[in-house]
Amino acid sequence: MKPNYFIKTEKVGVSFPAIWCIVSLVIGFAFFEVGAAIFVSIMSFALCLLLSKFTQFVLSFQSHSGIVSNSTFESVLRFIWFASVIGFFINIATSALGKPPQEAYFHIVFSIVYFGFTLAASKMWGCAYKNKVGL
Template identity: 45%
Template sequence: MEMQLKTPKYLLVTQELGFKLPLAWCLSALTIGILIQEIAAAIFISSASLFLVWLTSKLASFFFSFQEHSGILKNHIYDNVLKAIWFVSLFGLLINFFKSLLFNVGSEAFLGCVFSIVYFGFMLSASNRWGMHFVEKRV
């Protein structure tokens, strides 16, 4: 029998943040967008990025759920895959945000910065699926 690993703190923080962080991100982007961009563009970009966070979270959770039912990977490898996805998503979020902030101007910078939160959907999904291991059911 495999020993369950303790959930890392960064995964617990991500679970606790849930959709509060993307919601706050998109609301602040909406406010900034209304002030410095076109109102229609700010509304669309903010609402589309929030929808994409939700969609990526649900789709990634769906694909991660295959492990729970079929045991494709060994459980400790699955945990490491979830950690890797979390860290790669964080890296993507930060790189996309700072790349848009530093190398783009105007509406391109706004669009890139707002949409960088979409990576958080993968982080949220990986943190929520942590510990959902395959347990063999014997007949």
Template identity: 40%
Template sequence: MQLKKPKYLLITQKLGLKLPLVWCGSAFLIGVFTQEIAAAIFISFSSFFLTWLTCKLSGFFFSFQEHSGILKNHTYDNVIKAIWFITLFCLVVNFFKSLLIKTGSEAFLGCVFSIVYYAFMLSASNRWGMYFVEKRV
């Protein structure tokens, strides 16, 4: 029995890598005007690359469930939801901590790189419902 995918996971899946692309593009434009140009380029591109890489690697680890059935399917859904909510919390906390506590280039770096947490959210939303199905020989 497969449950209906929650709306927040569907929205995350639909946004895909477009959100980090817009985030890093905006950070690049802000960085060009407020930071050194080389730093703005490096931070924006490396943030997007790290988001993409993290999404692929976490998706790889989440795929173990589909092939080995480590967890029961309903437990796996709850783990995926927990990962999504925990990383959303981490993204928001890291962004606001960088924005409010840090200053200058350190604040810029923290705010831009906080999007990397979104990679776990995206990967979790993509892997939700990928259940283990026992294959009889």
């Protein structure tokens, strides 16, 4: 059975990073350089999606080869999910402390990239190894 936090993460999906980057783009237009705000917002969104797809690709080897047991794979997915959520909040907290506003802005906007791991882990739940018998 899929954990509730994985279900909620999958429902939020790509819309959370998209909204994050749009809001950061508006804030960047209002308070910082327009060109830099456009670049960091678009690149953060693109890297979040790219990281999610790449992580899903790497994790997909489990469903084909059964590298680890299914229970271990589920534990790995939980670890990836929790580590990326914690990394997301730690990055926001450390970015906001003692840095100039423009530097903090860029770090906070870029912190959404961690959500790519979270999204990949939630999407890969249930892709456990199934023994394929016969051809």
